[in-house]
Amino acid sequence: MKNGTLVLPYVGEVRADLATRDGRIAAIGEDLPPGEADEVLDAAGRLVFPGGVDAHYHLGIYRPLEVDATEETRSSLVGGATTVLSYFRTGQHYLNKTGAYEDILPEVLDAVSGRSWTDFGFHLAPMDTRQVGEVPALVDRHGISSFKYYMFYKGFNLSADSRDAKAFTMSDEYDLGHLYQIMEAVSAAARDTGRRISLSLHCEQAELMRLFIERVRAAGDPQTLKAYSDARPPLTERVAIGEATTLAAATACPINLLHLSSGEALAAATEARLARPDLDLRTEVTLHHLCLNYDELSGLGAKVNPPIRSAADSEALWAGVLSGKVDWVASDHACCLEEHKGDELWPALPGFGGTGLLYPVLLSEGMHKRGLAPHRVAELVSANPARAYGLWPRKGSLLVGQDADLTVVDPDLEQEVTTDLLLSGQDHCPFAGRKVRGWPVATVLRGRVVFRDGAVVGEPSGTFLPR
Numbered sequence: 299m300k301n302g303t304l305v306l307p308y309v310g311e312v313r314a315d316l317a318t319r320d321g322r323i324a325a326i327g328e329d330l331p332p333g334e335a336d337e338v339l340d341a342a343g344r345l346v347f348p349g350g351v352d353a354h355y356h357l358g359i360y361r362p363l364e365v366d367a368t369e370e371t372r373s374s375l376v377g378g379a380t381t382v383l384s385y386f387r388t389g390q391h392y393l394n395k396t397g398a399y400e401d402i403l404p405e406v407l408d409a410v411s412g413r414s415w416t417d418f419g420f421h422l423a424p425m426d427t428r429q430v431g432e433v434p435a436l437v438d439r440h441g442i443s444s445f446k447y448y449m450f451y452k453g454f455n456l457s458a459d460s461r462d463a464k465a466f467t468m469s470d471e472y473d474l475g476h477l478y479q480i481m482e483a484v485s486a487a488a489r490d491t492g493r494r495i496s497l498s499l500h501c502e503q504a505e506l507m508r509l510f511i512e513r514v515r516a517a518g519d520p521q522t523l524k525a526y527s528d529a530r531p532p533l534t535e536r537v538a539i540g541e542a543t544t545l546a547a548a549t550a551c552p553i554n555l556l557h558l559s560s561g562e563a564l565a566a567a568t569e570a571r572l573a574r575p576d577l578d579l580r581t582e583v584t585l586h587h588l589c590l591n592y593d594e595l596s597g598l599g600a601k602v603n604p605p606i607r608s609a610a611d612s613e614a615l616w617a618g619v620l621s622g623k624v625d626w627v628a629s630d631h632a633c634c635l636e637e638h639k640g641d642e643l644w645p646a647l648p649g650f651g652g653t654g655l656l657y658p659v660l661l662s663e664g665m666h667k668r669g670l671a672p673h674r675v676a677e678l679v680s681a682n683p684a685r686a687y688g689l690w691p692r693k694g695s696l697l698v699g700q701d702a703d704l705t706v707v708d709p710d711l712e713q714e715v716t717t718d719l720l721l722s723g724q725d726h727c728p729f730a731g732r733k734v735r736g737w738p739v740a741t742v743l744r745g746r747v748v749f750r751d752g753a754v755v756g757e758p759s760g761t762f763l764p765r
């Protein structure tokens with residue numbers, strides 16, 4: 299890679315050439331001799347980032363794992379991600395069954411292996427008491443170092459159109475007691491291994507959702523994204539964050555507060571950090587909560603949990619990104635087809651894709667519009683999630699000896715977002731029509747160019763990452 303500007307997380311931007319050998323970064327320096335290379339990429343005028351680590355993803359939630367692995371990780375390359383960390387759980391959707399992860403995880407890995415364009419790993423959600431007992435073995439033997447608890451599942455299904463939570467989770471118990479037990483297990487695994495084993499939390503409080511959903515439905519039941527936000531307002535995030543951080547402090551459990559969607563949620567996370575300095579607490583926001591607002595969108599294509607909020611909430615989240623209160627940005631990519639959205643608010647399935655916009659949104663809205671330095675962008679979408687989830691420095695860095703995952707960006711390339719551009723299987727896109735400036739023109743996975751000038755190259759070569 300000649301003539302580019304390397305973007306080094308925690309350091310800055312450096313004019314240097316970079317060489318790879320056998321999938322790893324072999325040298326970084328001035329004027330590396332191109333004659334020794336089989337292939338030379340001219341990166342003049344380009345920014346060379348570490349490959350993105352899209353840390354929040356849902357392979358196989360609504361379509362077969364095999365199909366999502368093929369079509370959705372392809373979209374990740376468009377956005378410059380070379381690693382995806384996907385959430386998986388038993389219960390409704392996904393494989394629509396329950397059982398031991400000992401049996402089910404190999405099935406998941408089988409379905410994704412050989413089909414993924416990116417390297418991949420999984421976060422697992424212990425849904426019942428027996429699965430909590432599997433945590434030590436999942437950590438020790440299966441390379442799973444992060445887990446998940448969904449705080450609203452004790453009262454609702456995914457769409458929030460059913461309160462038969464047991465049918466949905468297929469669980470014996472799924473309450474704060476269950477959460478406490480998960481935290482004890484994750485905390486013990488972190489202590490025993492000396493590594494960061496962590497629990498990710500979806501923070502929305504189910505009893506309050508029950509009341510606000512009833513009120514929205516009683517007040518004419520508008521079929522809008524604004525109504526969905528009113529039905530699960532930021533207060534439900536604040537209360538859930540209070541519960542989660544209280545229990546995490548009591549159990550010394552490292553936690554990740556996922557997809558904070560509102561100024562209120564970010565404030566609650568920040569207050570918890572100040573109040574409990576010993577707590578290992580990391581924060582995540584999504585591309586869609588940074589960019590999309592219910593006032594600007596029509597239809598239900600952007601129904602998602604937590605809901606799309608107001609423009610003021612987005613600005614509060616950007617302020618958190620700029621000030622360092624937000625640790626990473628992820629897509630929460632969940633391929634959800636138009637037919638599963640429809641025009642009725644409550645049955646519409648939540649979630650949509652965004653992985654193809656990971657670097658572009660941070661570059662366009664963060665770097666160009668708000669003055670975020672390129673190396674801060676690299677920290678937010680690559681280095682920080684890699685460190686949180688046991689991948690650093692193999693992923694997320696540009697250091698000699700580490701995986702040669704590179705995202706070559708033309709910082710001034712401006713394109714309008716379309717469904718086609720993103721190479722996802724999803725047939726609609728809530729970001730469509732936005733002008734975005736700053737796009738990957740090449741994505742390199744372990745030394746091989748896998749995406750170039752808008753198209754994938756070669757065959758899927760992603761591998762599972764034990765963490």
Ligand SMILES: [Zn+2]
Binds near residue numbers: 385
């Ligand atoms: Zn998610």
